[in-house]
Amino acid sequence: xxxxxxxxxxxxxxxxxxxxxxxxxxxxxxxxxxxxxxxxxxxxxxxxxxxxxxxxxxxxxxxxxxxxxxxxxxxxxxxxxxxxxxxxxxxxxxxxxxxxxxxxxxxxxxxxxxxxxxxxxxxxxxxxxxxxxxxxxxxxxxxxxxxxxxxxxxxxxxxxxxxxxxxxxxxxxxxxxxxxxxxxxxxxxxxxxxxxxxxxxxxxxxxxxxxxxxxxxxxxxxxxxxxxxxxxxxxxxxxx
Numbered sequence: 001x002x003x004x005x006x007x008x009x010x011x012x013x014x015x016x017x018x019x020x021x022x023x024x025x026x027x028x029x030x031x032x033x034x035x036x037x038x039x040x041x042x043x044x045x046x047x048x049x050x051x052x053x054x055x056x057x058x059x060x061x062x063x064x065x066x067x068x069x070x071x072x073x074x075x076x077x078x079x080x081x082x083x084x085x086x087x088x089x090x091x092x093x094x095x096x097x098x099x100x101x102x103x104x105x106x107x108x109x110x111x112x113x114x115x116x117x118x119x120x121x122x123x124x125x126x127x128x129x130x131x132x133x134x135x136x137x138x139x140x141x142x143x144x145x146x147x148x149x150x151x152x153x154x155x156x157x158x159x160x161x162x163x164x165x166x167x168x169x170x171x172x173x174x175x176x177x178x179x180x181x182x183x184x185x186x187x188x189x190x191x192x193x194x195x196x197x198x199x200x201x202x203x204x205x206x207x208x209x210x211x212x213x214x215x216x217x218x219x220x221x222x223x224x225x226x227x228x229x230x231x232x233x234x235x236x237x238x239x240x
Contacts, residue, residue, distance in 0.1 A: 006031070053115070054079070054080050100117070139235065164189070168189050171189055181228065
């Protein structure tokens with residue numbers, strides 16, 4: 001993994017999640033935090049994460065329920081934390097799709113080692129397509145084949161996409177009608193934070209519009225939201 005891994009820490013105890021965040025950042029990783037399942041879902045909707053550190057015992061939706069739900073939706077690998085330390089709890093978590101398990105209290109060095117081990121063995125079928133991998137989707141007057149990274153117009157004409165264009169389009173198609181800031185799009189497409197005066201996303205949007213918009217000067221598919229960012233202003237239909 002060439003890019004700095006981005007870890008999402010989900011725990012209802014602020015001191016624990018902040019301690020984990022500081023330790024991971026000290027050891028060269030990016031880290032974000034969430035206090036419960038609701039905040040977790042919000043983070044996943046607008047950010048890219050390589051792994052989730054997930055506490056089992058949380059108010060509202062617990063970690064086991066979250067793990068079951070995320071594992072069925074091709075989300076990032078999950079390392080579960082629990083204060084219980086019981087075999088039954090550990091086995092259930094692994095059966096639900098967790099990639100590893102660590103009981104509290106734990107040595108932060110062991111947590112780091114386990115995270116690195118999961119990241120090493122984590123293999124994604126298609127790192128560019130994300131949750132759209134292996135699917136064909138329709139939007140506006142286009143169809144996208146995510147395996148071939150090719151757009152097909154209503155008249156059958158095909159349009160190829162660069163890797164950067166395809167990655168950006170896949171991110172937008174996975175979040176139709178959701179406003180995404182430039183920072184969020186950069187994070188989702190390349191796993192890095194924006195620098196001052198960074199125009200990478202604007203340039204990619206401009207190139208993509210020239211390929212998919214009827215009139216790139218008056219975009220109707222990818223719209224600009226003043227003060228917000230960009231939005232895929234059309235519905236997306238799953239074809240396969």
